Amino acid sequence: MEEATTTEETFCLQQVTITESSEDDYQYEEIPADEDFSLQEGDEDLAKALHTMHEQTLDAQIMAQRPGQITKQSLSETPEIVDDFLCNFLIRMGMNRTLDCFQTEWYELMQRGVLEPKDVGFVPDAYTCNQHLERENIYLKKEMENYKFAANKAKDALLKMQRERDFHRMHHKRVVQEKNRLINDIKRLKTHYAMYEPMLKQLNEKYEILLREKMLTSLERDKAVGQITGLQATLQSLESRNNLHIPVMKVGHWCDREAGLVGPSQRALREAKE
Numbered sequence: 001m002e003e004a005t006t007t008e009e010t011f012c013l014q015q016v017t018i019t020e021s022s023e024d025d026y027q028y029e030e031i032p033a034d035e036d037f038s039l040q041e042g043d044e045d046l047a048k049a050l051h052t053m054h055e056q057t058l059d060a061q062i063m064a065q066r067p068g069q070i071t072k073q074s075l076s077e078t079p080e081i082v083d084d085f086l087c088n089f090l091i092r093m094g095m096n097r098t099l100d101c102f103q104t105e106w107y108e109l110m111q112r113g114v115l116e117p118k119d120v121g122f123v124p125d126a127y128t129c130n131q132h133l134e135r136e137n138i139y140l141k142k143e144m145e146n147y148k149f150a151a152n153k154a155k156d157a158l159l160k161m162q163r164e165r166d167f168h169r170m171h172h173k174r175v176v177q178e179k180n181r182l183i184n185d186i187k188r189l190k191t192h193y194a195m196y197e198p199m200l201k202q203l204n205e206k207y208e209i210l211l212r213e214k215m216l217t218s219l220e221r222d223k224a225v226g227q228i229t230g231l232q233a234t235l236q237s238l239e240s241r242n243n244l245h246i247p248v249m250k251v252g253h254w255c256d257r258e259a260g261l262v263g264p265s266q267r268a269l270r271e272a273k274e
Contacts, residue, residue: 083106090099109115 086102087099090096090102106115
């Protein structure tokens, strides 16, 4: 039984050299432990089974303690072959006819045996690096043009906003100056009209006094006219008795007497006399 076990667990080792490169970002995935691990059918040794389970448990504990610490191996970049380099260059430049001629002649020489794969070398890293730098330079120039266009556009927008800001600022200043001028005019007018208020009050009082005096004068005049009318009626009655001529007194304002105007009382007496 032990011989069978030894035969089944025979391994073959092969030496492989892996060169490391600091620029390689290749990531290896973690291989989880096989939960469905089972012993082979021919192995019935209890001690070996316990040993195997113990190793599996230790491996699981180690992986649990170091979940993110997985060793990363870096693979070296394979240099580009000369014909691939030339084909890629012609394709990038759009030289399709030249590419067809090159491939036809290249594979014809390979078919004849003039060129052998061992004689075809690799493109030096300098050329590959130059290509990468050239592509990066082209990309950066495009980005620079885009940023320059965006910067010019932002500059134009900023100048436009500055002009609008200056315009609105000047308009605001004019409005503030106009407002201050109107405020000063209102204050001056208030001061000016405040000086006329006592004079208006005084004139109003004089007007009321004159109105009262006019009313009193009108009452006194009416009273005097009534008295004169009564006296003239009395004299007229005496005249009619004694046949005496008594001149009629004109009552009223001297302007009315000179103009020959007759008042209502005299008109009534004259009509009664006739």
